[in-house]
Every structure is written in structure tokens, then in C-alpha cells.
Amino acid sequence: MNVTVLAVGKLKERYLTDGCREYEKRLGAFCKLNLVELPEHRLPDNPSAAEIQNGIEREGDMILAKIPAGSTTVALCIEGRQLSSEELAAQIEKLGIAGNSSLCFIIGGSWGLSGRVKERCALRLSMSRMTFPHQLARLLLLEQLYRAFSILNHSKYHK
Numbered sequence: 001m002n003v004t005v006l007a008v009g010k011l012k013e014r015y016l017t018d019g020c021r022e023y024e025k026r027l028g029a030f031c032k033l034n035l036v037e038l039p040e041h042r043l044p045d046n047p048s049a050a051e052i053q054n055g056i057e058r059e060g061d062m063i064l065a066k067i068p069a070g071s072t073t074v075a076l077c078i079e080g081r082q083l084s085s086e087e088l089a090a091q092i093e094k095l096g097i098a099g100n101s102s103l104c105f106i107i108g109g110s111w112g113l114s115g116r117v118k119e120r121c122a123l124r125l126s127m128s129r130m131t132f133p134h135q136l137a138r139l140l141l142l143e144q145l146y147r148a149f150s151i152l153n154h155s156k157y158h159k
């Protein structure tokens with residue numbers, strides 16, 4: 001299975017780069033992972049609501065242009081659907097069985113994802129009702145993907 005993660009914004013903290021690198025490495029046993037980091041749109045200090053919205057839309061344009069053709073898209077957003085790890089694994093399996101072996105997960109930048117990106121996605125996935133920084137959301141997603149593939153492969157990681 002091909003898994004693309006489109007993530008807006010850089011990882012700055014060492015503990016997060018280390019964590020993400022570890023799960024990227026582990027995921028290599030289960031899928032072909034392609035992690036694409038997209039630049040955050042630069043905003044002035046104290047941006048207006050219109051400037052923020054414009055930034056979100058510009059980031060949205062970049063995201064939409066990078067979604068691999070034919071992939072099933074999942075937008076990470078706070079207000080989305082909450083799944084257990086087992087349910088996420090089942091969703092991934094269902095997509096694989098349905099013959100669509102290309103999945104694309106999308107993480108927004110500091111200000112979130114544009115409505116156009118969310119509407120384009122087959123699933124809006126929430127990891128909690130709490131707001132996480134995009135860097136931490138990336139680590140959480142990679143860990144949950146690794147957990148989901150571990151469940152599907154009956155490995156001992158998931159307890």
C-alpha cells in the first residue's frame with residue numbers, strides 16, 4: 001500500500017523529528033510511505049482575519065496540487081470523525097480490499113485546513129477534540145498508522 005502524508009509546516013523540535021523519523025522507519029515494514037512537507041504561507045505579524053484566510057487558501061492550493069492521483073484522501077481535523085485504533089486499521093484494510101491501495105493523509109498548518117481541502121477528502125479524521133500543534137499531530141498520526149498496520153499484521157505492538 002502507498003501512503004502519502006502531506007504536512008503543512010516544518011518540524012522544528014528535535015524530539016519530534018526523532019519521533020517522526022522512528023515511525024517513518026517502522027512504517028517501511030508495512031507500506032511505502034511518502035512524507036511530503038509543504039511550506040507554511042508566511043503571514044505578517046498580527047495578521048488580519050482576511051490575511052489568515054488567504055494563507056489557508058494558498059496552502060490549500062498547494063495541498064490540492066500534491067494529492068496523488070487516484071488516492072483516497074483523509075483530512076486530519078479536530079471536528080472530524082473519531083475512530084479507535086482498531087477502527088482506523090479496519091478502514092485501511094477496507095480501502096486495501098476495495099483495490100484502492102493509495103492513501104493520502106493531510107495535516108494542516110498552524111491555522112488549519114481550508115474548507116476546500118476538507119470537502120475534497122473522503123474522510124475527516126479527528127484524533128481528539130483537543131487542538132494539537134501540527135508538528136505533534138504529525139507524530140501522533142505516524143504512530144497511529146504504525147499501530148493500525150501492526151493490528152492488521154497481528155504484530156505484538158498493539159496491546
Ligand SMILES: C[S@@+](CC[C@H](N)C(=O)[O-])C[C@H]1O[C@@H](n2cnc3c(N)ncnc32)[C@H](O)[C@@H]1O
Binds near residue numbers: 111
Ligand atoms: C494547530 S492545528 C490547527 C488549528 C486550527 N484552529 C484548526 O481548527 O484546524 C494544526 C493542524 O494539526 C492537525 N490537528 C491538530 N489537532 C488535531 C486533532 N485533535 N485531530 C486531528 N488533527 C489535528 C490538523 O490537521 C490541523 O490543521
